[in-house]
Amino acid sequence: MNQPITALVIMGVAGCGKSSVSQALCHLNGATPIEGDAFHPAANIEKMSAGIPLTDEDRSGWLDSLCDELRTAIARGQRPVLTCSALKLRYRERLRAAVDGLGFVFLELTPQVAADRVAHRPGHFMPKTLIDSQFAALESPSKEPLVLTLNAAALNIDQLALASHEWWREHSLLATS
Template sequence: MNHPITALVIMGVAGCGKTCVSEALCQLSGATAIEGDSFHPAANIEKMSAGIPLNDEDRAGWLDSLCDELRRIDALGQRPVLTCSALKHIYRERLRSALPGLGFVFLELTPEVAAERVSHRPGHFMPATLIESQFATLESPKGEPLTLALNASIHSVDELAVQAHLWWLEHGLKRAS
């Protein structure tokens, strides 16, 4: 490993618990949460709301905005924790290029559990009908450097956050001064 992990991306398909785990992890670690969904341009939100999956072109500007925000939070001396689906290897590499030492926590779950969770999520633009396309796009990060895979189907949010926090501590999390 060239760099200690100084920032994290909580990644996975819709419904895996990225936001909940990020919030719990930030409470444990004193890190700063970045909600990736809030950086989607209106066109992406409209497309997903209509049940149309995003493509690489749709995600390009969004990923650039996330890279900028990771660098901005890091430059403030804070430890960022970004929620982002990061479904493809090329997306993860784009995010890694923004910040040396960026680690990934992959929240795995089954398509059935994801669909069930998303169908009961109030007020979100991502319909359960897009779950299948997310799994079709997903390139598992297992085996990539600085990546921890956790089963989000069987662990509670708190358990996932604690596991991610301990892993981060082991791989370079610096305590706030």
């Protein structure tokens, strides 16, 4: 029997479309969005706004908050969809330890596309100068369990959300058979 997916993380580097895909996916299936950026402490936002990459230590408390939020949503009977860069395997493992059956949708794109998107994104704290550090930290999840990898440059937001929705639904159906 396959593991049912109880919650999703929409992950990838800045500019890949995590928030937009999450919103569209939640609209499609009634899931509950959790915007990971909203849980960053002020010190993290200040560092990133100044063009300083976050360290593992900077991300530690943030990841704890995300784990708590996922557990709370599931305890309420919700199907959460978290947006989180989840760049490193150890971050994903920490999230997986908090929630059984956590699936990941990896929105993959090139550094050039990510930099272009971030440069044209108004009002966000993440500057284009941090794109290289995100790719340097990225450990691809593509060969990990319960991961769907999608080309975020080749598909539009609606296509990415629909592919995520169908994968989640299919995985849920397979788990019950």
